[in-house]
Amino acid sequence: MKLFWGCFLALITTSTAFITRAILISTPDLWPKDFGLSPVSSGELFGAGLWPFAITIILFSFFIDKVGYKAAMFFSAVCYVIYGVMVLNAYSLVHPGGGALTGEALTAAQGKAWPILYWGSVILGLGNGTVEAFANPVVATLFNREKVKWINTLHAGWPAGLVLGGVITILLDQVVKNDWRIVVYLLGLPAIVYLVMLAPAKFPVQERVASGTTYREMLAEFGVVGAMFASYMIFRELQNDFKWDGSITLILVAASAVAYGLYARSLGRPLMIVFCLIMTPLAITELGTDGAIGGLMMDPMEKAGLNPAWVLVYTSAIMMVLRFFFAGPLVARLTPLGLLAGCTALAIVGLNLLAVAKGLAFIFIAASIYGVGKSFFWPTTLGIVSEQFPKGGALTLNAIAGIGMLSVGIIGSPLIGRMQEASWQHAIEAKSPGTYQKVAIQDTYVLGNYSKVDPKAITTLPPTEQGAVTSTEKDAKQGALSAISILPVIMLVSYIGLLLYFKSQGGYKAVYLNDAESPAGH
Template sequence: MDTTSGKGNGWLFATSFAAITATSFCFILRALVIDSWGVDFALSETQKGELLGVGLWPFSITIVLFSFFIDRIGFRLTLWFAAVCHILGLGLLFTAHGYWQLYAGTFIMALGNGAVEAAANPLIATLFSHDKSKWLNRLHAAWPGGMILGGLLAMGLDTAGGFDWRVKVGLMLAPVLVYTILLIGRKFPVSERVASGVDYRTMLAEAGFISAFILSALIMLEVGRVFALSTFVSMGIAVALTILYAVLSRHPGRPLYIMLVLLMMPLAVTELSTDSWISSLMGPEMAKLGLQAGWVLIYTSALVFVIRIFAGTLIKWLNPLGVLAMASALAAAGLFMMSGATGMAILAAATFYGIGKSFFWGTALGVASEQFPKGGAVTLNMLAGGGMLAAGIVGSVLLGAAQDNSTREGLIRHDAAYQTQLVGTYLTEEKVSVFGRYKALDEAKVAAAPDADKAVLDGLANGARKDALKEVALLPVLTFIAFLGMILYFRRKGGYKPIVIGGH
């Protein structure tokens, strides 16, 4: 079943591309208003990280759940569900009066984002089954494309001045309407797995119950935090869900696939969690150049957009695993450089980082689809779900917590050296995150601080931002080593080759 012919496929690709663009609008516009939310709602850096995180991890709920029955309800209904979530979530953000309303609105929109990807990934793998890595990379060029357009529009509003953050959030509605209109009257095929006659249990067995436990545990840890459940209860629910999956699949999963799920997590943290924070992290250095911090994200997104459109050539030359190893090395170098870069050196550091992260998402999904085609939507979407879970629950909060911890330690050292009382004056009451209890800077008190204190606080905060980038740079170092190991594994088997089903 070669589905690459037929004029309807172009419209289906365009619909999927527009829907992914809408998810990236949600991402970048949230990243560009997070500091405004921090001021208006008196949020700590860790709370801001939690709001950035909840824009990612609920994605995994819908992308994983829809994977189990998307072949029954179809791609069209899944995308309509996404559109409803996006509109409801926007309504909550517009009317928010505090942290939990922002959290709820962002949560619902993230559910819509997950539904988009739950449909788009297996749809494109079905339409272009002859060259999955190439076309999945092209599909996910929509992500940086949306960030470029959304970022330019938002920064244009900043330049014009006088616009409330709600106007920026309202920009999210435009791409949602575009893909909703494209959905009207569109006909969708059945998935590659269904067309090839692979049964449901075989699909579940490809991923296996070990992968199901990894995702269930991560989801329940965050759900438990939000609803104040004990760790015992949260893990008990995760185990129960895993047992249910084990009964249905009767298989622990393919070892290579489980390894891919684990590797997707640091890849996603490196790309998505860093992108969530990059405007805040690079703000002081960009200000010295007279530029808005959002230009770092737009520049790297432009690199990603171009590279993903033309990634197919490099993937054929190096094979997907070679590309992922190379990309990990470049991303690590870029982040280490960015943590200490000043002036125009930021451009060189951002270039390394941007080129590296370009290949992560689409190429990793391509490997899963090419090596485990019998897994259909489940192997594709559990991989993407694992990445979003790690980025949302751990990565975004990790970067925020790293800043809070570094700033707090810096205040303690300053008080000891100069006999001041900055810790008692400017730290909040104790709060709780996924990493435990912590104290952070009270933004309202910082805003009202004397100039001398503010200079100290700003200096410590800037140093904390650089420390956070150094920490996250260690992750692509680990993935580089892992992908080298996988390359050697395939060489012993005669080289990397896509697995074909259904006579493709």
């Protein structure tokens, strides 16, 4: 169990690093003030920690069995150390000797600090992704008879880190504003503990390797179709970050798929492809809606004199408790797919309630229903993939997680923004016919073209029309949560179809390597 708890603490470190960096970037009195970050540069800096996180989870899985899980663990710890050193160095540039620069000297120092912050964030993302890349297959191997339960328990560490990071920033609010370095120092505590716990530990041989399943057989489980899907996500994300032409992305995807296919000689398991496709709406439902719901709850929280960050702490605490204490009993009673279907139904109800909720109490009730619904999505899916495709080893288990993370940024955020814009358009047209055409501009996103409101055009409108536009924005974007519920509807239909499929096969049952005595299906 010491190995499991070390992995658990490593995941807590990952999510604590994720949320504290997000707070440092988004709080005006912290990094934006010290380093002169604009909304655009803040977004670039936030993205610099995300794409390496997601991509590392996938790419590391191709060779992690060769380099070893302990080596991956040490690499992640080194990344955290380098990140800490780099951001502290960036601080010293704008606060030499503990003082504060002004004028041209400050501007010059901020220019020097920017690449340090950017590449420090990239290195942090590499460390975060590596933790996921080693922790998931290690726990799946340690508990290969109860994968869904224990992967859920492991992933209680993610919301636990969010709770820890949120509470730190709330309780130390003024201290952090005076000197944000304390957040970096505190991040070192869980990192040191997991390093001390895991450094002497003996890591197991991953079940795929122990069974004698070859590397080619592992690749064949994921197959050309899975590889094409994953490589598109990877190169599309890199296209967004490095601004290369879309044709380069297509060439890279095609080349990757051909190379993968020549070696693996398999299109992939059809069921694996189904889970890859389901992972996109799942990830958007679980992670992509956080910003919209957080914004919805901010006003009533501030009116009640409460820090809006308590919303994150509250919803994360729900997820932490449910994953840690209730995943096992619920899986035993409902089966993994039954649990996902039930949770999806709750998420649908929760999103539609949030779309119309008014007042702090109603919003919290709706958010609680939604929070319970989405709690088991991610780790249960990882557990099912590991149970159904054990020959896929670390690759299938981690690739599904990486695809989910990349889906949020590439498809989820733009899609939700598109839905909110459409809802706002209908509200404006209903209140003031003809006004929308005066403020609308055309834009594109990954799924095509759409129209959106141009903020600059609003200022040119007569006062009555300005009021029609601005007064409808908040309610319209809140109402878009109802449209977003189409995503869990798609998931629910998919899970019902999978339940029927497994029923036709004698019930859901895990697949075991080198074991003829698999338990009976549910």
